[in-house]
Amino acid sequence: MKALVYHGPNTKSLDEVAKPAIIDPGDALVRITHTTICGTDLHILKGDVPSCTPGRILGHEGVGVIEYTGSAVTSFKVGDHVLISCITSCGRCENCRRSMYSHCISGGWMLGNTIDGTQAEYVRIPHADTSLYPVPAGTDEEALVMLSDILPTGFECGVLNGKIAPGGTVAIVGAGPIGLACLLTAQFYSPAAIFMIDIDDKRLATARRFGATHLVNGGAVDAATAIAALTNGRGVDTAVEAVGIPATFELCQNLVAAGGVIANIGVHGVKADLHLERLWSHNVTITTRLVDTASTSMLLKTVAAKTLDPAPLITHRFALCDAMDAYDVFARAADTGALKVIITP
């Protein structure tokens, strides 16, 4: 089969590789119908993710059809349409039993990282019963690819951890796909204001369409000053970090009101300064989280109920044979306007 394979820093290619096989009784083999590329895949290609070694098929998002099931799989049968979670969960270990699937002892983020991923014609899914979700009949399956990772990530790490609530104020720092996923799902809770902060006016314009109430271009104005003005000097109830660098995390510390939350979503490569000399008495909460995808069932319901429409996150579409082009378009997002690119085997 064809697959997009990582060959070490800055090296990838679309290769012909062996179709995967069932290894464990709990495995399922899924024929991919739609997959996509994540910012994390770009991190891997920079060599930033040592757990992902050369030879690995990339990708941890996708929708497909069950091709084969191991003997222990009870929830799915051949032909079922399924959503693939980016997080593999055994459903048995202590972390899974407390819904912290991201730290499953025999799971977690494996796909396209420590085992072969979804940017291929087929993928093997361990712990299939608890790592796949049935696609409701009549759903736009392409749009569901957004539920493999970015929508639960924006929702769990940003919205839930950030305790976004009716009448509250929210600042989201970073209007990339993950910040926009947070923006979309923040509206589940009807905050009074959602301030979107980015340095790219095109992305800010997208944020406006996606429901942001106020836009702040942090390259043009001082974002902390702007937010202070917009909140009568109080700051925001929730500041979401959706970039992953020290400067934006520091900005969040300047935005958050006493009693508020800084919810980190960004993937950080270096440490950041924490201004405890000011924050120690500020009654703030700071949260970090690798998405657990514990909200996937709920998000599927919101899509079915049309209270969430993931489709606008998709900007480009490619056949798997053009996956190298897809990577190029996605990596040059500032020029191409790419948010999420769908790849179809």
Add this chain to the structure above:
Amino acid sequence: MKALVYHGPNTKSLDEVAKPAIIDPGDALVRITHTTICGTDLHILKGDVPSCTPGRILGHEGVGVIEYTGSAVTSFKVGDHVLISCITSCGRCENCRRSMYSHCISGGWMLGNTIDGTQAEYVRIPHADTSLYPVPAGTDEEALVMLSDILPTGFECGVLNGKIAPGGTVAIVGAGPIGLACLLTAQFYSPAAIFMIDIDDKRLATARRFGATHLVNGGAVDAATAIAALTNGRGVDTAVEAVGIPATFELCQNLVAAGGVIANIGVHGVKADLHLERLWSHNVTITTRLVDTASTSMLLKTVAAKTLDPAPLITHRFALCDAMDAYDVFARAADTGALKVIITP
């Protein structure tokens, strides 16, 4: 001044009475600009509320302007526009300190009950600092009258107690003003479905305009069967009782899913059957609550942010001199289509 006075069961009149005066240093005198009638006022007129004795000025809702403040009032000054909470709260007792203002030791539901109320030109407000709210500049003050009682009641007793959540299913039994207030504020949390149950098709049609996703006329079909069909036999996550009779409370017990909540808003005059022989193992929660108006500040923010529009709850308007007509129209709601009637002194 003119005031609507209760003179015993089935007797009321618009009387000329003395203007109230400050009694305690924490009091404020408010000139009423808009008030309204509550279903509870009709209960009083039936003689159902013994704490309300003849001679009492009715009314516990309203917006007005501060005319005078006692020496201990620090949060308001003469001329301030204020929203009157139906619940009087001292802010000092143990119940107030835990935000259960409804059970304030020297407050609670006093207005138009144990002290004179708001259906008058002026009203004395005890514990003014913690029982009035400043009206934000530029707000539609008439619409704010809906925040004195019914919107916090629908929200606190129905939505918050009912743990309404994104992707969840909600049944609201009773599409009167309080059920509709619950319906409006339920949408803060983006449930997947809101089933509105009533026996009046006109009220159901109103519920549709207010955001109900499904309508069930409980006079025409068996509501429990209908909801079972709509939820794949599962039942709803939240059943809100907004009528106040044993039959509707019993219906809620037939609607709620395992793990769900029955949130009672209705004012009940008699006991109801609780089917513990079935529910004991059903993992349900049943809540009751006299509104605390602890959410009033938050609701004011949602109105300012235009995520909540109370105005459509208002169907009729009267001058205070026509208050007897206002009562008539409100009492004959089935005929007149009245929801909330505004009375303007």
Add this chain to the structure above:
Amino acid sequence: MKALVYHGPNTKSLDEVAKPAIIDPGDALVRITHTTICGTDLHILKGDVPSCTPGRILGHEGVGVIEYTGSAVTSFKVGDHVLISCITSCGRCENCRRSMYSHCISGGWMLGNTIDGTQAEYVRIPHADTSLYPVPAGTDEEALVMLSDILPTGFECGVLNGKIAPGGTVAIVGAGPIGLACLLTAQFYSPAAIFMIDIDDKRLATARRFGATHLVNGGAVDAATAIAALTNGRGVDTAVEAVGIPATFELCQNLVAAGGVIANIGVHGVKADLHLERLWSHNVTITTRLVDTASTSMLLKTVAAKTLDPAPLITHRFALCDAMDAYDVFARAADTGALKVIITP
């Protein structure tokens, strides 16, 4: 093998039956080392539990050793010492994913009810990975039998649902094994007072030894009056119903303070009166729950840490061949002083 078999109302016998075999790949076969009798077993024998049909081996509690595992079992191997949960959980269905194992779509209370149970030499455990718990090395295995059912039941249905908290007041109505299990685990949260109410002075004396701060014999005094006197007329923050009849549920309604919780544990055979005419404005929460055993891991840690000692719940010990005597002693608890009886195959 030997097993205690239900043969219809009021009929049971110790029979020689076939040793169970693995049916599903997720099953484990457990050799029982210790089991016990539950009040629910007596209900079955009265014919009150129609789901349990003649021919069924009774018992849903026990500790044992893994004798054999199905091909899909990954968490246990032959020879492992295990605690058997009274609730069977697949770990995969939507209810299990939200930790409501009691309503597992292919599990729930099955043992000694819809499949053969633990009062036998061997038992087949479906969904073994998520329905058994490893026994920590060095633990008193006999005492752990209390963690199959009554301790998680008392804790989840009474303590957690009852929101027992430091400084709070608690009334537990019923000082049988389940009420005592609630009493033991209530102390995890350091309430200021635990009032134990029963009509048997011997059980009340046991409650004193188990940590009750005040005893009320409801046969000798009016319990509601007594509790009012003990709480300055306020009532209790948490009232736990641990009997299962209308009178005790009604008593709880007279004990609970405004803002408090009535946590039902009792198994009810008939409906009860709910005094909504008083409680509608009382800000109370009423909860019901079939134990989920979601707290079992946590309880095992408290036993290991010696913050919980289940051993005093055990009053009698029998060999399996004397199981008929064990039932007799347990059924005549008022005379024998029996709390929990251990049966050893």
Add this chain to the structure above:
Amino acid sequence: MKALVYHGPNTKSLDEVAKPAIIDPGDALVRITHTTICGTDLHILKGDVPSCTPGRILGHEGVGVIEYTGSAVTSFKVGDHVLISCITSCGRCENCRRSMYSHCISGGWMLGNTIDGTQAEYVRIPHADTSLYPVPAGTDEEALVMLSDILPTGFECGVLNGKIAPGGTVAIVGAGPIGLACLLTAQFYSPAAIFMIDIDDKRLATARRFGATHLVNGGAVDAATAIAALTNGRGVDTAVEAVGIPATFELCQNLVAAGGVIANIGVHGVKADLHLERLWSHNVTITTRLVDTASTSMLLKTVAAKTLDPAPLITHRFALCDAMDAYDVFARAADTGALKVIITP
């Protein structure tokens, strides 16, 4: 009257000053019967707290008797014995209404900071109704001084924010008075293990007496390695920072398990490193808080119920005329073994 007055960095004296008078109608004048010294007072004396200016009477803890009340005070009368909260709360502003008294708009930490404090014969208490607590009859009033600040601080900032729970594991870094206050109140929730970390074996020995299950001398062994060994490499559910320097905050980051909480109590003078390059995916929560004293009523109940005994925190006693000696003994705690010193006017 006599009072301990701050005269600028490193300068204080016991002076004869004017007795305070009522300024606002909500004030009360309290005759101090017992007061104490806090580590924060030493910070002020180092010149670290610019809001505290020369001429200020120090002290924010104490118990006393109402000498006089302003005209708006309704909850207290002359002669009442009262506990003084270190936090002044108006009970009216938005922050007070959400129980975040520490950020009261006209209150917060004022005593011995921005207004004269309690190390004197008399003190003026603004917002007396909501900043004083009645002393229950029969209480050891000296011991209650521990409830002015350190016990609510340890409980709210450490125990509540740290989500300490039955069966959990806790590490407290710093065995000074505030760490010990956290240790005492952590036991309300029956954690399985409380690891106390300090570099002073005497303080660790005290921690043992106060209920620590394990002691780690961070000067003698590597604390992170020791805790890893004690938790099977997992880390702790709750790490409490009770020192206030970057090194101990960094240590907490090395102690906390995935899914755990770092609860900061320490007063920090400089920023700290936050290792987001590791923690971003570790599902941790970090909290900061200036004590709100929202738990004071509850703590008074635990003292009355004898589930909390504050007395052992008191090591020395002085008359007010010897307050300079009291400071000396308290400042040289490593030599003197001082925890809290009581000063009696």
